[in-house]
Amino acid sequence: MSRQQEKLIVAMPKGRIFEEAADLLRRAGVNLPPEFEDSRKLIIPVPEAGMDFILAKPTDVPTYVEYGVADIGVVGKDVLLEEDRDVYELLDLNISKCKMAVAGLPDWKDDGNQPRVATKFPRIASKFFREKGQQVEVIKLNGSIELAPIIGLADRIVDIVSTGQTLKENGLVVHEEILPISTRLIANRVSYRMKSEAIDYVYQKFASVVEKKED
Numbered sequence: 001m002s003r004q005q006e007k008l009i010v011a012m013p014k015g016r017i018f019e020e021a022a023d024l025l026r027r028a029g030v031n032l033p034p035e036f037e038d039s040r041k042l043i044i045p046v047p048e049a050g051m052d053f054i055l056a057k058p059t060d061v062p063t064y065v066e067y068g069v070a071d072i073g074v075v076g077k078d079v080l081l082e083e084d085r086d087v088y089e090l091l092d093l094n095i096s097k098c099k100m101a102v103a104g105l106p107d108w109k110d111d112g113n114q115p116r117v118a119t120k121f122p123r124i125a126s127k128f129f130r131e132k133g134q135q136v137e138v139i140k141l142n143g144s145i146e147l148a149p150i151i152g153l154a155d156r157i158v159d160i161v162s163t164g165q166t167l168k169e170n171g172l173v174v175h176e177e178i179l180p181i182s183t184r185l186i187a188n189r190v191s192y193r194m195k196s197e198a199i200d201y202v203y204q205k206f207a208s209v210v211e212k213k214e215d
Contacts, residue, residue, distance in 0.1 A: 007198075010202075078100055080164070105173075
């Protein structure tokens with residue numbers, strides 16, 4: 001089956017990553033309609049590109065890819081690490097770059113007791129402190145993580161930091177950096193074999209503009 005006959009289902013997160021990934025595809029010569037980013041549909045067929053796009057919550061993208069309802073996906077490294085799904089990671093797209101960090105009040109000191117750490121990323125946080133040999137109590141929150149140290153719910157937080165402005169406005173500072181974060185192209189393992197030509201085509205399109213961006 002030729003690439004032109006192989007339609008790919010692509011899972012994409014709504015928001016900034018979606019817009020930046022669409023821009024990469026356009027610069028790589030993939031024909032996306034002008035109203036692509038403005039659509040309110042959850043599934044956007046783009047027959048001229050041979051793709052259907054599923055717009056999903058970022059945390060759901062690797063799930064869709066692992067279970068094969070999407071052949072490939074675009075997702076942040078933070079989500080990949082936290083969700084720990086069985087997918088192929090094909091390419092660092094070098095967009096939506098930020099970092100995962102430990103933050104808290106400037107005067108926080110380790111008093112030897114087991115500190116509480118609030119985060120949207122309990123898997124990443126637990127692994128980080130475990131590898132440092134530190135025992136912590138991890139509290140999972142879904143929003144307003146910066147609030148936790150201010151109201152005394154937690155001693156520190158683990159969260160995504162981009163400019164650091166939100167931390168600063170809430171009187172918090174970065175204590176430790178955990179790892180850099182960027183957006184990745186991922187693939188379903190079966191699709192990678194069955195639709196290898198079509199997936200490689202998209203990979204090469206992305207890679208061509210990512211390399212140019214890095215030069």
